[in-house]
Amino acid sequence: MAEGPVLSFYGLPYAAPPVGALRWRAPAPAAPWSGVRDGSARGHPCPQEGPLAAGASEDCLFVNVTMPADAPRATGTPPAAGGGGTGGSGAGLPVLVWIHGGGFVTGSANDVDMSAFAAGGPAVLVGVNYRLGALGQLALPALNTESGGDAGSYSLADIIAALRWVRANAAAFGGDQGNVAIFGESAGSVNVCGLLAAPSARGLFQRAVMQSGPCQWSLPTMATAEGTGQQFAARMGCTDPAGVLDCLRARPVEQIVAGSGQADILTAPTWAPVVGSRTLPRFPVDAVAAGSAAGVPVLLGTVRDEGRAFTSSYDSGGELTAERFAQIVRAEIPDRADAVLAAYPPGAVPARERLAQVITDRVFACPTAHSADLFSQPRGQPGSGAVVPGRAFMYEFDVPGLGPVTDSVATGATHAGELPYLFRSAASDAPHAGATASERALSAAMVDYWTRFAATGDPNTPPAGAVGGGSGERVLPGWPPWPGERNSTVPDRLALEPGVLLARSGYAVAHHCDLWG
Template structure:
């Protein structure tokens, strides 16, 4: 189960160290200067055939927008390219169809629609471009990094048509390597290439951003106005890219949706990877890498089920833990919009217990608290006694919501010291839950009756774009909230400031007040003849809602 570890309060007080302030160019920018190359001035494409730096692609016309799907931004990373930084895609002649999604990257099955079976494809490094059919030249660009715990998901999970139509922005969704194929960290790999071990999937994201820098003008987008955004693991990836020297200059704004800022150490990554190598049966091979590269993807995915791999610090691309980077100001300083749902952890209580048919018991509750909070466990158990909740699961959700929210507030605070920071909480408690849970609730009493405790992890995504191929049954007030949220996001993508006409003012985050934007719909009585509306407003209740005074009182190591 994913757990949260609050920032050290003493670490947040470290003085800023301005390594990134030296003006070092990313490899992309440096190569472009040396070659005298650069993005062409943006124009809206006059046809569905668009020239990229590797060759021409033909897209499709939809109602109100055009799309180009499955465009390769890097070479096939299988075979000899396994566990190597992304390689350049081979140029082609003629016109390639870009009318169907590329393969999803290799991953085990899951509960999301479309992921019922294991996916073993590795030739997956592709992206999708969506542009309004009446776009003006130099439109803002949003590059979306999908979530999925760094082990699942794909760019095609996100359908941004309503966002594109309302904002006029160009949206790019991407695939990147996942799990062991994306994040293996071994000394042998370090010998091959100092960049890559522990973070191939993150390097894939940078390769996609370089593709955008070079090519997006041909689709009507402005390469000098690129917002990177992501949710969950994708949000953490955004923070990783904020901390990466080699991502400098590739984006101008960042959106972090329900994610943190932390990479495990290289040593921890190598320990994980050694266990994986043993599980897959290559630990005694004379050439470990040759053994691993000869294994079918299905065997690697099977080993991943019991020996998971997470991203880790490493190389010149990711030299610092992003947590340290944001605490010290040692990151790519761009405006940031970030936030969470008001019951982030309700989903995980359900997923890890009730969904599996094993609801949390009182004994398991105490075990989890002690395992997660260590020396502070007795204080946590006293603050969140089982007698105050209907079930142990609800107590656990409350505990995890509190500690997660405390960590998020520390992130708000750390970023706000250096860049304009716009914090929010999605607080629409009556929302239909995101697609996978919504589908489960149609056939499962357990899912229907489970006390999620409010808006859960992923619930906010459907208000920005259609997620996982389904439009949810929002009421009219919620549709107004959706329009408002898209407006905020669109304004932020255009200028780095979510404020604009006809939306409540959203101030930058100030630690002294702790106020943030609370995003919610109204509850308009249909008989009142009043128009449906959003009821978002600036709120200073975040700390009280999540018991942050208690969490701040706990000693940290």
């Protein structure tokens, strides 16, 4: 489908629909097709609650591909369902594979416009759909027996299958299958770290970008997930161990989604990639510390006030009092409640804004700093023993003038606030209606930084021979690497704000990371 300076191909299946007997099984190869496939029709979102529920279907394992219209493509066989395309010689544009967020229970690859990225890089963009909620992360003893110990890994296995599709087919879209960057936001970012930890994903990508989702995210162990799964099966009326899988696979998908449930932001998620499976044998933070991400440069960061998006879960629509703030802290963080209340004292800042700061620092900012520590350290590569230097580049995004989430919090960017600045139409330089000139410039700079990093592993380094108004032509401020130490005087991240692209120091101090670790 031609869209200005880019071509887009929507709804390309990388795996078979996980329906019937394939529900809660590893992704199976997609059926091939003959003739010309309609690439203008977007695929179905995966089953979920919320705005995308009406068009959802279990037949949802697809990728969307957007490429510059003038990109040279490899000759040979056309893109193949499930893999097996032309392969290519290693020449071509960098490939960025987007993994959407949504708390592991919502979202779709259709949610973003990848055209500005593709045209501005230039680069090939691939958006991945994957199974969500209980359909993507259910664990049961019977499923572990059936799969040989890989229950709860269906969503992550979907993404790995999509990366294999990319490796097989990148050249058919003008991409270099040997220069692939994965990037995701929120739950998508946590999945990126899962891929850095997953043995079966090794070698399928060369760079990683993590936006607002650290490696330290609280993922369930297999024992915890099996307990959650048994409670879920009981809610579905499937209590006979001998027939539990047949019973669950016979349940309507609407019932599966409605009975799934989810936790709040300060509580461990009900549905998330399960640790202890064959696909994800270790906690990502432990695997990274042991060298699973050695040799993979990482760009990561947060939004200045991530937590504002989540305070509506607490006393929505009403004033949140100082007494209620203290009650939430004591209930959710009992082991350090007194220290938290002392670090975020009452005063001129409303209680809801204090809660937003706690969520920002505890859930996002400080774990992300710890992730940057890990990625910046030299590590031995698994299998070779060779020690390679680590490299991490940290950012902090903010748009101070953005309107508040509620009347009780201040203005400024919150969780997912950076996405419109990255995913905008190639036909416009505006990240949103009424964007200022400095906001448009910020958007252009971010696309350049991201595509430079995807191409070279360094956001400061333009790709060789970049042409056509892409990331090689704009002069950008230098982005310092994460220093690998908590020193408040050493630049540790790039501030991404309208009119401000500036290296700053003191990230850990600003977010009370002495309290959160």
